[in-house]
Amino acid sequence: MLYREAGDFKTSYQADSQTFPIAFDRWRYWAVLVIAFCVVPFFVNAYWANAILVPFLIYAIAAIGLNILTGYCGQVSLGTGGFMAVGAYACYKLMTSFPDVSIVIHIILAGGITAAVGATFGLPSLRIKGFYLAVATLAAQFFLVWMFNKVAWFYNYSASGQITAPERFVAGVAVTGPNTAPWAQYMICLVFLTVCALIARNLTRGTIGRSWMAIRDMDIAAEIIGVNPLKAKLTAFAVSSFFIGISGALFFAVYLGAVEVGEAFGIQKSFLVLFMIIIGGLGSLFGSFAGAAFLVLLPVALKVIGVDVLGWPTDLVAHLQLVIVGGLIMFFLIKEPHGLAQLWRLAKEKLRLWPFPY
Amino acid sequence: MDGVAPYVTADGRQIGGVLMDMRGITLRFGGVEAIKNISFDIREGEIRAIIGPNGAGKSSMLNVISGFYHPQDGEVWFRGEKRPPMKPYQVARLGIARTFQNIALFEGMSVLDNIMTGRLTHMKTGLLAQAIWKGKAEAEEVANREVVEKIIDFLEIQAIRKTPVGRLPYGLKKRVELARALAAEPKLLLLDEPMAGMNVEEKEDMSRFILDVNDEFGTTIALIEHDMGVVMDLSDRVVVMDYGRKIGDGTPDEVRNNQEVIDAYLGVAHE
Numbered sequence: 001m002l003y004r005e006a007g008d009f010k011t012s013y014q015a016d017s018q019t020f021p022i023a024f025d026r027w028r029y030w031a032v033l034v035i036a037f038c039v040v041p042f043f044v045n046a047y048w049a050n051a052i053l054v055p056f057l058i059y060a061i062a063a064i065g066l067n068i069l070t071g072y073c074g075q076v077s078l079g080t081g082g083f084m085a086v087g088a089y090a091c092y093k094l095m096t097s098f099p100d101v102s103i104v105i106h107i108i109l110a111g112g113i114t115a116a117v118g119a120t121f122g123l124p125s126l127r128i129k130g131f132y133l134a135v136a137t138l139a140a141q142f143f144l145v146w147m148f149n150k151v152a153w154f155y156n157y158s159a160s161g162q163i164t165a166p167e168r169f170v171a172g173v174a175v176t177g178p179n180t181a182p183w184a185q186y187m188i189c190l191v192f193l194t195v196c197a198l199i200a201r202n203l204t205r206g207t208i209g210r211s212w213m214a215i216r217d218m219d220i221a222a223e224i225i226g227v228n229p230l231k232a233k234l235t236a237f238a239v240s241s242f243f244i245g246i247s248g249a250l251f252f253a254v255y256l257g258a259v260e261v262g263e264a265f266g267i268q269k270s271f272l273v274l275f276m277i278i279i280g281g282l283g284s285l286f287g288s289f290a291g292a293a294f295l296v297l298l299p300v301a302l303k304v305i306g307v308d309v310l311g312w313p314t315d316l317v318a319h320l321q322l323v324i325v326g327g328l329i330m331f332f333l334i335k336e337p338h339g340l341a342q343l344w345r346l347a348k349e350k351l352r353l354w355p356f357p358y
Numbered sequence: 359m360d361g362v363a364p365y366v367t368a369d370g371r372q373i374g375g376v377l378m379d380m381r382g383i384t385l386r387f388g389g390v391e392a393i394k395n396i397s398f399d400i401r402e403g404e405i406r407a408i409i410g411p412n413g414a415g416k417s418s419m420l421n422v423i424s425g426f427y428h429p430q431d432g433e434v435w436f437r438g439e440k441r442p443p444m445k446p447y448q449v450a451r452l453g454i455a456r457t458f459q460n461i462a463l464f465e466g467m468s469v470l471d472n473i474m475t476g477r478l479t480h481m482k483t484g485l486l487a488q489a490i491w492k493g494k495a496e497a498e499e500v501a502n503r504e505v506v507e508k509i510i511d512f513l514e515i516q517a518i519r520k521t522p523v524g525r526l527p528y529g530l531k532k533r534v535e536l537a538r539a540l541a542a543e544p545k546l547l548l549l550d551e552p553m554a555g556m557n558v559e560e561k562e563d564m565s566r567f568i569l570d571v572n573d574e575f576g577t578t579i580a581l582i583e584h585d586m587g588v589v590m591d592l593s594d595r596v597v598v599m600d601y602g603r604k605i606g607d608g609t610p611d612e613v614r615n616n617q618e619v620i621d622a623y624l625g626v627a628h629e
Contacts, residue, residue, distance in 0.1 A: 012500075013499075013500045013503040013504065013507075014496065014500055016503075017499060017500075017503070199489045202488060202489050202490065202491035202495070203485075203488055203489055205491075206483075206488045206491065206495050206499060207478065207481040207483065207488060207495075207498075207499075208485060208488055210467070210471055210474060210475045210478070211475070211478060213464060213466060213467050213471070213475075214464050214467075214475050216464075216466065217463075217464035217465055217466045217467065218462050218463070218464055218465075220426075220446075220462060221458065221462035221463070221464065222464075222475075223445070223446040223447050223450075224424055224426075224446050224447075224449075224450060224455075224456055224462075225447075225450055225455070225475055225476055225478055225479075225538065225542065226447050226450035226451055226478045226479040226542070227447055227475075227478060228447045229447070235485065239485075283466065
């Protein structure tokens with residue numbers, strides 16, 4: 001009954017273009033923020049942080065990044081894993097080269113470096129579209145992983161070829177390294193996710209977002225209206241890679257702590273993030289969250305149900321998970337190409353009229 | 359044709375000097391000559407029609423003006439300056455907007471967003487300011503929204519502003535596309551068959567909007583149209599094309615009585 005726009009009049013264009021035009025949505029948004037920032041950190045334990053919350057937060061950043069490129073600007077990319085690796089290795093090199101600088105600055109810089117790399121690999125998008133572009137970004141994926149394996153400078157000539165995050169502090173609290181408290185991991189990822197989501201929201205609702213969507217929907221008409229395709233596509237690649245780089249840096253430094261590039265940032269990662277935005281919803285920020293939550297929770301839920309409740313062997317459940325994810329992707333592509341976000345939107349439209357649909 | 363003095367039309371509109379001058383345009387696709395050495399001008403404030411049978415090269419002409427095609431020969435003069443070869447988005451920044459024969463709207467976006475995209479050439483804030491949103495970007499958004507709302511009022515599409523374009527019927531889509539072109543506040547508006555596939559009522563509406571745009575904003579309009587009644591009623595001057603050649607140019611009455619034009623449309627009797 002609260003979910004109404006009736007009587008919620010807008011008297012300025014400012015109010016009309018806000019993120020959540022319906023009052024109920026605004027309250028819920030603030031409630032989620034308050035719970036995420038003020039309640040969860042006090043209750044989070046190592047299992048919840050490691051299995052669910054931290055990966056969700058990090059993947060949500062990556063999904064927002066990829067959604068900007070693929071969902072908003074219409075450029076398919078299979079290079080997400082490679083770009084996450086760029087963020088991780090950039091962060092590692094910065095952390096070890098400038099140990100006195102704050103890790104927060106390192107992570108942001110790692111995003112910036114990834115943005116530059118992403119824009120470079122985005123150059124082919126000016127000539128090729130669709131599948132062909134996907135293949136070109138696939139080349140980026142393999143090239144980057146190969147490079148981080150091959151060039152010893154990137155992993156500081158360590159014998160194992162791995163990179164390991166040294167201990168770093170924010171405001172006196174360890175956020176990387178073995179002594180990090182779960183709540184500290186959670187908080188730093190949450191802060192980055194919140195800021196990234198706000199930036200993404202601001203960009204997508206404004207001029208630049210409209211030029212991305214214009215390119216996505218009809219590039220010829222976009223050009224005739226004054227969208228410079230070069231600028232629009234490269235900014236999409238850059239902004240998208242910025243977010244993906246940040247998520248890669250967090251994934252390495254905060255979540256895993258030690259990384260071997262082929263394992264952590266291989267092609268599976270690219271597909272995982274792509275599945276997130278397909279299941280969550282292309283061209284929707286909410287979809288990025290929903291998709292990330294779904295694909296992070298699914299294995300956990302399946303394990304709890306399959307192994308703990310039903311007592312099935314672990315490997316069976318692991319294989320079942322692949323089958324279910326594959327089936328779901330086909331289901332979504334056929335039934336609802338706009339993903340969970342669209343289901344949510346439809347539910348809201350129904351709710352608005354409920355209980356008197358006429 | 360150059361140096362014609364400004365004059366006032368019978369219905370009181372001011373027609374100024376030459377806004378766009380096409381000089382000896384030749385366009386070839388491989389061996390096919392789509393446009394053969396055509397010259398014509400568009401004067402400030404007028405409604406200029408380009409007509410001709412199918413395949414005459416009318417749309418190619420518009421594509422030359424808007425920068426999709428680059429003619430092999432000939433010069434394009436705009437506002438007294440020779441225009442170097444340009445990309446379409448650069449042409450848009452000169453103040454030339456257009457609509458398409460088969461609607462080219464952004465289907466995934468709302469009507470409002472479509473029209474706001476038309477304001478792109480007036481948007482100046484950088485990436486960082488937009489990321490922060492509060493302040494410059496928001497102020498610009500609101501200022502441009504006001505302009506867009508005026509156009510929405512003008513074209514009477516208030517009720518559908520938040521509707522995704524994909525859900526609209528054909529006639530309204532055509533109107534939204536006109537709104538998007540108008541949002542750029544163009545100096546020259548190119549309309550490629552604005553009334554194709556419309557019923558009489560919709561055609562009347564569209565004609566009224568075209569006349570109003572020309573009258574109220576003083577926008578120069580060049581249009582391609584197949585409905586002769588509409589063309590003769592709306593336009594100040596008409597260019598007639600056939601097989602890539604120009605076969606007539608003048609006021610609707612002159613064109614109507616031009617033997618070559620009659621032959622092109624009705625065919626020539628063979629003895």
